[in-house]
Amino acid sequence: AQSVAQPEDQVNVAEGNPLTVKCTYSVSGNPYLFWYVQYPNRGLQFLLKYITGDNLVKGSYGFEAEFNKSQTSFHLKKPSALVSDSALYFCAVRAYSGAGSYQLTFGKGTKLSVIP
Amino acid sequence: DAMVIQNPRYQVTQFGKPVTLSCSQTLNHNVMYWYQQKSSQAPKLLFHYYDKDFNNEADTPDNFQSRRPNTSFCFLDIRSPGLGDAAMYLCATSTTTSVREQYFGPGTRLTVT
Numbered sequence: 001a002q003s004v005a006q007p008e009d010q011v012n013v014a015e016g017n018p019l020t021v022k023c024t025y026s027v028s029g030n031p032y033l034f035w036y037v038q039y040p041n042r043g044l045q046f047l048l049k050y051i052t053g054d055n056l057v058k059g060s061y062g063f064e065a066e067f068n069k070s071q072t073s074f075h076l077k078k079p080s081a082l083v084s085d086s087a088l089y090f091c092a093v094r095a096y097s098g099a100g101s102y103q104l105t106f107g108k109g110t111k112l113s114v115i116p
Numbered sequence: 117d118a119m120v121i122q123n124p125r126y127q128v129t130q131f132g133k134p135v136t137l138s139c140s141q142t143l144n145h146n147v148m149y150w151y152q153q154k155s156s157q158a159p160k161l162l163f164h165y166y167d168k169d170f171n172n173e174a175d176t177p178d179n180f181q182s183r184r185p186n187t188s189f190c191f192l193d194i195r196s197p198g199l200g201d202a203a204m205y206l207c208a209t210s211t212t213t214s215v216r217e218q219y220f221g222p223g224t225r226l227t228v229t
Binding site for chain 2: 034036041042043044045046049051088090103104106107108109111
């Protein structure tokens with residue numbers, strides 16, 4: 001079964017410092033990996049995806065993620081954190097759900113707090 | 117702007133009283149999903165439609181039903197809500213079942229009293 005793990009429930013970082021939110025994956029075949037962000041009482045917003053190609057993927061709001069096949073990781077990064085980046089971040093993997101259909105399987109989420 | 121709209125944003129219902137949540141989209145996507153998200157947890161897929169083809173997750177309770185009368189609209193019906201059904205319900209769309217990114221609505225927060 002396809003799955004992702006987010007080992008940290010919460011990450012705290014000072015404003016202006018680099019941030020990393022960790023994600024590891026377990027898939028058979030080539031992974032399709034995603035990062036989403038959720039602000040309080042809102043739906044999920046797509047940040048970026050890895051399908052194939054360059055291991056460094058650039059996304060919205062200055063975020064990027066590095067795909068590492070040997071470590072089965074897909075960590076989310078940003079060079080300089082903003083207070084407005086404080087939110088819940090979900091890593092997700094595409095999983096086959098049968099009958100030609102696919103779905104997203106989400107990690108449990110990591111709460112990012114950026115401290116002014 | 118093309119988008120996914122959910123109504124209402126907040127819904128309060130009584131224990132056992134049927135409730136319907138609504139989702140509409142202007143993206144013309146052929147796949148629509150319903151997720152349940154409990155507090156600070158990952159979204160859990162309940163079911164999805166590929167056009168009119170309905171796909172139910174194996175562990176989705178029978179209490180949850182869905183209708184998709186046309187491409188733009190999809191409804192989630194909870195026939196007899198229990199206290200454990202209080203959650204955020206998220207609607208999402210995508211272009212094909214191969215799932216590139218999904219586009220989410222803002223969610224409906226359901227409270228059961």
